[in-house]
Amino acid sequence: MKQVLLGNEAIVKGALGAGVSFVSGYPGCPSAEIGEEFLKIAKDHGIYAEWSTNEKVALESAIGASFSGVKSLVNMKSFGINVCSDSLLPLAYTGTKAPMIIVVADDPSCWSSAQSEQDSRGYAFLSHIPILEPADSQECYEFTKLGFEISEKFNTPVILRITTRVAHQRMPVQFEDIKTENKVFQKGEFIKDYKRFSTMPPRVLEMKKELLEKIEKIKQFAETSQLNKIDKSKKPAKLGIIASGVAYLHAKEAMEELNLDLPILKLGLFYPLPEKKIKKFIKPLKKVLVAEEVDPYIEKEIKAIAKDENLKAKIIGKEILSEIGELNQEKIASTLAKILGIKYEKPKIIVSNLPRRHPQLCQNCPYWLAFSAIKKSAPEGTIFGGDIGCNMLAGVSPHNIQDYLFSMGSSIGIGHGIARSAKQKIIVVMGDGTFFHAGIPALINAVYNKSNLLVFILDNRITAMTGHQPNPGMGKTGMGEDSPMLKIEEIAASCGVKNIKVLDPVNFKELGDTIKDFLNKEEVSVIISRKICALLVKHQEK
Amino acid sequence: MNKVFNIIIAGVGGQGLITLNNLIANAAFYDGYDVKTSELHGLSQRVGSVETHLKFGKKIYSPLVVAGKADLVLGLETTEGLRAIRFFNPKTIFVVNDNYISFLENISKEEVEKKIKSSIGSNLRLVSASEICKKELGKEVVSSIYLLGYCVFKKIIPLNSESVLRAIEETIPEKYLELNKKAFELAKKHD
Numbered sequence: 001m002k003q004v005l006l007g008n009e010a011i012v013k014g015a016l017g018a019g020v021s022f023v024s025g026y027p028g029c030p031s032a033e034i035g036e037e038f039l040k041i042a043k044d045h046g047i048y049a050e051w052s053t054n055e056k057v058a059l060e061s062a063i064g065a066s067f068s069g070v071k072s073l074v075n076m077k078s079f080g081i082n083v084c085s086d087s088l089l090p091l092a093y094t095g096t097k098a099p100m101i102i103v104v105a106d107d108p109s110c111w112s113s114a115q116s117e118q119d120s121r122g123y124a125f126l127s128h129i130p131i132l133e134p135a136d137s138q139e140c141y142e143f144t145k146l147g148f149e150i151s152e153k154f155n156t157p158v159i160l161r162i163t164t165r166v167a168h169q170r171m172p173v174q175f176e177d178i179k180t181e182n183k184v185f186q187k188g189e190f191i192k193d194y195k196r197f198s199t200m201p202p203r204v205l206e207m208k209k210e211l212l213e214k215i216e217k218i219k220q221f222a223e224t225s226q227l228n229k230i231d232k233s234k235k236p237a238k239l240g241i242i243a244s245g246v247a248y249l250h251a252k253e254a255m256e257e258l259n260l261d262l263p264i265l266k267l268g269l270f271y272p273l274p275e276k277k278i279k280k281f282i283k284p285l286k287k288v289l290v291a292e293e294v295d296p297y298i299e300k301e302i303k304a305i306a307k308d309e310n311l312k313a314k315i316i317g318k319e320i321l322s323e324i325g326e327l328n329q330e331k332i333a334s335t336l337a338k339i340l341g342i343k344y345e346k347p348k349i350i351v352s353n354l355p356r357r358h359p360q361l362c363q364n365c366p367y368w369l370a371f372s373a374i375k376k377s378a379p380e381g382t383i384f385g386g387d388i389g390c391n392m393l394a395g396v397s398p399h400n401i402q403d404y405l406f407s408m409g410s411s412i413g414i415g416h417g418i419a420r421s422a423k424q425k426i427i428v429v430m431g432d433g434t435f436f437h438a439g440i441p442a443l444i445n446a447v448y449n450k451s452n453l454l455v456f457i458l459d460n461r462i463t464a465m466t467g468h469q470p471n472p473g474m475g476k477t478g479m480g481e482d483s484p485m486l487k488i489e490e491i492a493a494s495c496g497v498k499n500i501k502v503l504d505p506v507n508f509k510e511l512g513d514t515i516k517d518f519l520n521k522e523e524v525s526v527i528i529s530r531k532i533c534a535l536l537v538k539h540q541e542k
Numbered sequence: 543m544n545k546v547f548n549i550i551i552a553g554v555g556g557q558g559l560i561t562l563n564n565l566i567a568n569a570a571f572y573d574g575y576d577v578k579t580s581e582l583h584g585l586s587q588r589v590g591s592v593e594t595h596l597k598f599g600k601k602i603y604s605p606l607v608v609a610g611k612a613d614l615v616l617g618l619e620t621t622e623g624l625r626a627i628r629f630f631n632p633k634t635i636f637v638v639n640d641n642y643i644s645f646l647e648n649i650s651k652e653e654v655e656k657k658i659k660s661s662i663g664s665n666l667r668l669v670s671a672s673e674i675c676k677k678e679l680g681k682e683v684v685s686s687i688y689l690l691g692y693c694v695f696k697k698i699i700p701l702n703s704e705s706v707l708r709a710i711e712e713t714i715p716e717k718y719l720e721l722n723k724k725a726f727e728l729a730k731k732h733d
Contacts, residue, residue: 004564004568112582165606168581169580170581170605171577171579249603250606328606329606329608347608349630350628350630352628352657352661356591356647357590357625357645358646359555360588361588362588397646
């Protein structure tokens with residue numbers, strides 16, 4: 001079957017083809033469609049799927065599935081891998097039982113990301129977990145299937161690293177359509193095996209040895225794997241290209257535009273690299289351009305290989321191509337022209353000089369009222385902590401109430417440090433999804449270590465920013481089943497917070513008075529501004 | 543068609559850019575072309591500027607259209623149509639909905655219109671899609687489908703109208719299908 005598919009949709013098709021039956025994840029851009037699609041089709045395909053409270057829990061759930069003999073897939077955006085890394089590293093040591101793919105979606109150019117322009121491939125070196133890098137939707141499908149095969153063969157989790165331009169790319173994809181007829185979820189069996197699943201020392205160091213031996217074996221596999229392919233030039237060339245991910249497609253187009261006949265080595269398996277294959281590719285060349293986005297990981301590895309082997313080829317990468325922002329065919333074409341000393345005329349570009357149209361809160365968004373109440377009621381000099389989600393927009397006009405912004409849940413932790421260290425009053429703002437994700441331990445810390453910040457939670461009854469995924473506050477699971485509705489005010493009370501108030505922001509005056517009142521308290525206070533997301537109301541009316 | 547056809551769709555988050563992008567991609571696929579698109583989701587969708595890239599032809603590599611390389615800019619809103627001028631070359635056709643959505647920095651409607659007319663000149667087709675759809679169909683929301691119809695029937699996009707219609711039928715939910723088909727066909731009458 002051939003259909004136009006989004007990269008993320010192709011990953012789902014690939015996983016279905018491989019027979020995945022357990023899917024967990026945390027929604028983020030640009031990965032959210034993977035989990036959403038699975039939740040939609042899960043029941044028909046006999047799959048168990050969930051949105052977990054955060055990426056660490058999502059990974060751990062999949063580890064449990066894998067140890068029980070159930071094939072799993074975990075999905076998250078770039079920063080998710082930071083959150084789950086604490087369990088990711090020991091997972092490399094224990095290895096998987098049933099195969100597991102971890103999809104991590106980076107966002108070069110930070111189109112939909114605050115925090116940092118993270119290149120998650122670095123985790124390969126930290127964790128010793130193989131990383132696959134597809135370039136387009138067809139490869140998303142194929143690499144997902146292959147990833148499950150590698151995972152099965154070597155009992156290792158496999159990371160499928162995609163980027164925005166891969167996840168949100170559409171193209172016709174050839175795939176096997178998996179028929180579903182009353183499939184039911186097949187439970188596996190957890191067979192006890194202390195030596196295999198427990199990292200208790202001294203066993204842990206034996207595990208490390210086994211892991212390094214495993215990576216050596218995967219290196220051998222990498223030498224002959226179809227994941228790393230060479231597009232030969234028709235005539236022998238002096239310059240060659242080594243490319244990964246979507247940069248490969250940009251390089252192909254740049255070559256076509258410049259009418260060049262150059263060999264390209266495309267590395268679909270980022271870790272471990274096929275050293276022999278790379279050596280053989282470089283040997284006849286005078287110059288090699290490494291076309292990879294963001295960090296120069298491959299470039300550094302290749303420079304080391306070339307040096308070890310006394311190869312004369314000059315390796316060129318980030319000295320011309322920027323480490324900041326995504327690449328495109330124009331950037332690669334001008335680099336190739338520069339290296340070859342040929343004329344390249346950049347297209348003449350007219351710029352509009354229009355002011356930016358910033359993202360904004362939607363019409364009738366309850367945050368309008370909440371932000372306005374905070375701004376009006378906070379005394380001059382109050383510090384405003386920002387967090388991840390729609391509430392990030394507190395930082396732009398017309399609100400401008402954000403003095404720092406880090407990672408999920410961090411507003412409370414940093415706010416606690418500020419409350420302990422600075423004289424000013426402090427209000428931190430976060431959404432309900434973020435509170436469940438990483439806000440709770442930080443809130444406990446603030447209470448336990450006795451600071452007096454005001455935590456303002458915007459409870460819009462959904463995880464809104466990433467496209468309306470259910471969270472533990474809603475009384476519904478991702479698959480639409482009823483589940484206990486967790487109340488933020490009850491959690492806050494259990495964490496020891498004494499001053500708690502739940503308000504509909506429509507009660508504007510009362511909200512303002514509460515902010516003023518709570519800012520004068522000696523202890524931590526929590527205000528929950530509860531009103532459903534305006535977009536969600538609109539969708540529900542449709 | 544021998545060369546690759548490059549389209550930029552520019553608009554404001556929430557205007558249905560991704561649906562439109564998806565429709566054209568499917569139509570190109572039905573016409574036997576290779577096609578690639580690139581779109582952005584997430585933060586930018588909250589009424590910020592959004593653009594999607596679409597390319598079709600014999601063989602497509604990169605999903606991106608680079609500055610100065612569009613064959614067609616489909617502007618769903620005038621300010622965003624103007625902003626997409628960085629994709630302009632002397633051959634680029636701009637089909638822009640004469641629909642202005644204000645934003646905080648407040649460039650006036652008149653100013654935007656003046657600027658887009660002067661900078662794009664005779665390559666600009668300013669189409670009152672929103673107004674026509676509101677008047678004829680009672681719904682402004684299908685104006686982007688009207689614009690698509692305009693481009694197809696005027697042969698600005700080299701795709702068969704049957705393929706586009708098939709894409710509409712297979713992509714748009716049943717509930718809104720008739721309305722969308724009407725908007726598409728309505729553009730046939732545009733002079």
